[in-house]
Amino acid sequence: MSWRDEVSAALAGGARFAGAWASGDVWRAAFVDGDGVRVLSCPAARAESIVDLVPAAGWDEREAHDLHGLAFPGRPLVDHTAPGWATPVTGDGVHEVAVGPIHAGVIESGHFRFHTVGDRVLVLDVRLFYKHRGLEAAARGRDVADGLAYAQRACAACAVANSVAYAQAVEDALGLAPDRDLRVARTLALELERLYNHLHDIGALCAGVGFAAGTMAFAALKERAQRLNARLCGHRFLFGTVRVGAGGLAVDEPAAARAEVRALRAEAAAGWRDLEFATSVQARLDGVGVLAPDDAVRLGATGPAARASGVRSDARSHAPRLWYGDFVPARPREETGDVAARLQVRAAELEATCELLDELLAAPVAAGRTRDDGSRGGAGARDAVLGRGAPSTRDSALGRGAPSAPDGALGRGAPSRDSSLGRGAGARDSGLAIGVGRVESPRGATLCAVEVAGGTVARLRLRTASYANWPAVAHAAAGCLLPDFPLINKSFELCYACVDR
Amino acid sequence: MYVLLRQLQAIRRAAGLRRDTPYSLAVRHVDAGSCNGCEHELGAASNPLYDLPRLGLDIVASPRHADILLVTGPVTTRMAGPLRTAYDAMPEPRLVAALGDCALGCNVLGAASELIGALEDVLPVDIRIPGCPPTPEQIADHLVRGIAAARGRVAANSARK
Numbered sequence: 001m002s003w004r005d006e007v008s009a010a011l012a013g014g015a016r017f018a019g020a021w022a023s024g025d026v027w028r029a030a031f032v033d034g035d036g037v038r039v040l041s042c043p044a045a046r047a048e049s050i051v052d053l054v055p056a057a058g059w060d061e062r063e064a065h066d067l068h069g070l071a072f073p074g075r076p077l078v079d080h081t082a083p084g085w086a087t088p089v090t091g092d093g094v095h096e097v098a099v100g101p102i103h104a105g106v107i108e109s110g111h112f113r114f115h116t117v118g119d120r121v122l123v124l125d126v127r128l129f130y131k132h133r134g135l136e137a138a139a140r141g142r143d144v145a146d147g148l149a150y151a152q153r154a155c156a157a158c159a160v161a162n163s164v165a166y167a168q169a170v171e172d173a174l175g176l177a178p179d180r181d182l183r184v185a186r187t188l189a190l191e192l193e194r195l196y197n198h199l200h201d202i203g204a205l206c207a208g209v210g211f212a213a214g215t216m217a218f219a220a221l222k223e224r225a226q227r228l229n230a231r232l233c234g235h236r237f238l239f240g241t242v243r244v245g246a247g248g249l250a251v252d253e254p255a256a257a258r259a260e261v262r263a264l265r266a267e268a269a270a271g272w273r274d275l276e277f278a279t280s281v282q283a284r285l286d287g288v289g290v291l292a293p294d295d296a297v298r299l300g301a302t303g304p305a306a307r308a309s310g311v312r313s314d315a316r317s318h319a320p321r322l323w324y325g326d327f328v329p330a331r332p333r334e335e336t337g338d339v340a341a342r343l344q345v346r347a348a349e350l351e352a353t354c355e356l357l358d359e360l361l362a363a364p365v366a367a368g369r370t371r372d373d374g375s376r377g378g379a380g381a382r383d384a385v386l387g388r389g390a391p392s393t394r395d396s397a398l399g400r401g402a403p404s405a406p407d408g409a410l411g412r413g414a415p416s417r418d419s420s421l422g423r424g425a426g427a428r429d430s431g432l433a434i435g436v437g438r439v440e441s442p443r444g445a446t447l448c449a450v451e452v453a454g455g456t457v458a459r460l461r462l463r464t465a466s467y468a469n470w471p472a473v474a475h476a477a478a479g480c481l482l483p484d485f486p487l488i489n490k491s492f493e494l495c496y497a498c499v500d501r
Numbered sequence: 502m503y504v505l506l507r508q509l510q511a512i513r514r515a516a517g518l519r520r521d522t523p524y525s526l527a528v529r530h531v532d533a534g535s536c537n538g539c540e541h542e543l544g545a546a547s548n549p550l551y552d553l554p555r556l557g558l559d560i561v562a563s564p565r566h567a568d569i570l571l572v573t574g575p576v577t578t579r580m581a582g583p584l585r586t587a588y589d590a591m592p593e594p595r596l597v598a599a600l601g602d603c604a605l606g607c608n609v610l611g612a613a614s615e616l617i618g619a620l621e622d623v624l625p626v627d628i629r630i631p632g633c634p635p636t637p638e639q640i641a642d643h644l645v646r647g648i649a650a651a652r653g654r655v656a657a658n659s660a661r662k
Contacts (some may be wrong), residue, residue, distance in 0.1 A: 101583050102531055104562035106544045109532045130579040131534040134612025149609045156538025213505040219548035220512050237538055274504040497537040
């Protein structure tokens with residue numbers, strides 16, 4: 001079967017694209033299928049473009065072409081090496097407005113090229129990767145425990161989400177499952193991260209409309225949330241709270257933290273009500289930067305941005321490696337897909353996060369640990385993947401030798417691991433195991449895939465929610481007024497750092 | 502807006518920040534490949550609980566208006582050019598501050614082929630602000646002390662002339 005046929009079959013079965021990456025001479029794509037993630041592989045030489053089937057794969061393919069030399073026959077590529085490259089836009093009165101890579105405020109580096117007629121944006125070229133540091137390449141060959149630092153340093157604001165996704169991926173590859181305590185501890189860290197991010201994002205949107213009172217009040221609330229982080233773990237961005245196969249953020253005496261979350265919740269709610277009655281803010285939000293539901297799905301948008309457009313999905317709904325219980329994704333008042341709806345989703349999630357933190361901090365939180373989940377053939381197979389002890393057979397290293405744990409119950413990263421690995425040329429090598437972690441960051445679902453061989457990282461791929469959402473920003477900006485772009489941009493509030501890596 | 506303003510008033514009273522020793526210097530920030538942590542903390546330095554402007558330090562939009570170039574990140578190959586352009590656009594005398602461990606060249610950085618090196622390899626660094634990321638307090642503190650030291654140097658130079 002050709003690569004396109006395989007992908008088509010997966011899509012026909014209801015699978016949703018979640019990311020693709022080149023690994024040596026193999027090309028892989030991950031699909032969310034039911035409650036798990038399924039990885040398809042093909043030799044790089046057989047790779048074909050699937051952007052017509054899955055527009056969301058556009059950046060993944062371009063990255064594989066630029067960084068790993070893969071060819072995608074039949075897909076025209078914009079020549080990024082040409083001076084002043086641009087999507088050709090012609091016609092009467094079309095002007096180019098170039099912004100960045102250095103922006104006017106304290107903002108990350110990236111370039112936006114607007115093609116406008118008057119004040120109206122026809123097309124927006126988003127040119128990122130000015131901050132590409134080669135973190136994935138640098139992680140290669142590191143011990144799996146040390147590799148976490150590279151996923152975490154991709155982005156401070158998503159540090160916990162990226163680290164948990166990485167830890168889950170490695171644990172998936174090694175056949176380790178977190179116990180209840182560890183699931184609670186990691187969920188706590190993830191929600192603390194969401195708390196300060198959502199407070200920040202609401203303040204940032206106020207800055208986008210020039211409403212200083214809202215900007216400053218929510219900046220102060222964010223500051224208090226970060227001080228709470230520092231009190232709980234010694235770091236304002238929760239660095240160091242996630243480790244591979246080991247305990248998470250423990251809180252022995254949660255009462256003070258719980259009280260602070262309650263206080264923050266009350267003040268944020270009061271501030272939010274005030275924003276709802278601030279006419280100069282509200283007048284700017286409705287009908288601006290609309291992302292239609294079809295486009296959100298087509299472009300692979302995720303997180304608050306997708307939920308604002310009516311895509312009712314949240315990685316927390318299926319997170320057996322975390323502690324979310326019966327999670328219900330937040331919704332805006334109306335799923336209009338505009339700036340107003342994205343802001344409303346954040347406010348609703350802020351409430352839900354405070355509610356969840358209130359539950360999590362009701363009792364002391366223990367660090368927890370991982371245990372063998374039996375899916376990878378036990379300790380012997382793990383030793384083979386880790387490259388220690390007696391050499392084991394390839395089959396047991398890949399988890400074929402042992403009875404597999406129920407996929408649904410453990411939310412295994414790759415339910416169809418056998419068939420997917422069976423196709424991958426690289427995966428046939430002894431002792432290579434692929435693990436996938438998927439976590440809902442403040443900006444949406446982040447996927448981390450780690451290929452482990454000999455106890456080291458053979459390949460790290462971090463596909464963050466921001467990476468998934470940037471094409472949607474460009475789409476939402478088209479047809480809008482150029483002066484509304486800061487507002488549209490802030491309503492998505494994506495990172496550049498975790499896209500560029 | 503009343504609730505927000507009342508909250509802000511309470512914050513300002515409770516913070517009790519000192520408002521002496523004004524400096525009046527303009528800072529232009531350039532992200533040369535950071536993880537966004539230093540940006541968050543630099544942004545936080547302007548929140549009501551630190552209030553960087555009370556020290557006379559303002560973040561400005563153009564390097565032409567700036568006295569200090571405040572740089573974050575390990576300097577990627579792609580940002581080295583824009584960084585030099587921003588520096589060249591600044592009027593003299595000018596200062597360069599390295600914000601965070603990455604800019605100081607000592608952190609989990611990335612692949613050598615994608616990086617130029619520490620900020621020091623690209624521009625003359627006057628003020629060093631270590632941390633991953635440095636807290637808003639540390640940023641303000643290092644800037645104030647660094648500026649005072651640089652002032653001393655400038656004064657000594659003019660006295661010699």
